Amino acid sequence: GSAQLILVGAGVIEKNDCNGTVVLPCRVTNLVQKNENVMFVTWKKQGDPFFSYRGENKKFTIAPSFSSARFLSQAELIEGVASLVLNSAQATDGNYSCEVTESNREGEVKMELKNSTGSWFLLVERAVMISLVCSLVILCAAQLSVIGLKYEIESQKKVCIIVALVIFAIVAGVGSALFIQDGYTVQNQAGLGLIVIPALILVPLQYVMFGIVFDSLLQATLALIGLKLLGYIIAVVGFALCVPACPPLHGSVLIAGLAIMAIASLLSLAYVFIM
Helix, strand or coil, X not given: CCCXXXXXXXCEEEECCCCCEEEECCEECCCCCCCHHHEEEEEEECCEEEEEEXXXXXXXXECHXXXXXXXXXXXXXXXXXXXXXXXXXXXXXXXXEEEEEECCEEEEEEEEEEECCCECXXXXXXXXXXXXXXXXXXXXXXXXXXXXXXXXXXXXXXHHHXXXXXXXXXXXXXXXXXXXXXXXXXXXXXXXXXXXXXXXHHHHHHHHHHHHHCCCCCHHHHHHHHHHHHHHHHHHHHHHHHCCCCCCCCHHHHHHHHHHHHHHHHHHHHHHHHC
């Protein structure tokens, strides 16, 4: 028993798309000499070595497909910490083992790495964002319909408004299809960008539609346009804060911005209808 090193790891390790790196834990609990020169560490996947370190000559041997492999803390190796860090892309599913030798004593610990499908945003958050964007399109279309029923709109201006609204709806639809998928990928980020960034077009559209109804814009209409612009700015700030973070820390800011835009659109529709 005294010739056996006792290693502690983790039976199952789960990673998801939010993980930039993965730590494979391995710690020796009964080192005696605590001398790096008499230590030898080997990591294997499915029984095939891909990383080894010989303390005697400070030599690393790393397989090309695991080029990112490194000790979590080489300075703590003499304390028994032989944990390994891998880039998420190279940390593929499978069975891994950590073997440590100290002079004539050795030990091994095995673990399984599994990929668990993760999401950038919670499903309810994604649903709320997409619903708010849909409501922006619907409210804008409803407002245009109300104005069209009560006022004559120049054909060219009407076509421009409709084309702009349709383009935004199509772009937002494509963005929603990309964003609703699970994971934290470039597609998810691009999808959210297609939902948020083009929403700026709704601000000048609101200005144009108010201009059809009123000869000169009143304070109330300017306030509603300003409220929609404020919502857009908040949404863009939220988007900028969310893109580099997984899970997102400021998703509520983005949702709040879209909600303010939707409220401004609803109030604008009510104001036009009443007036």
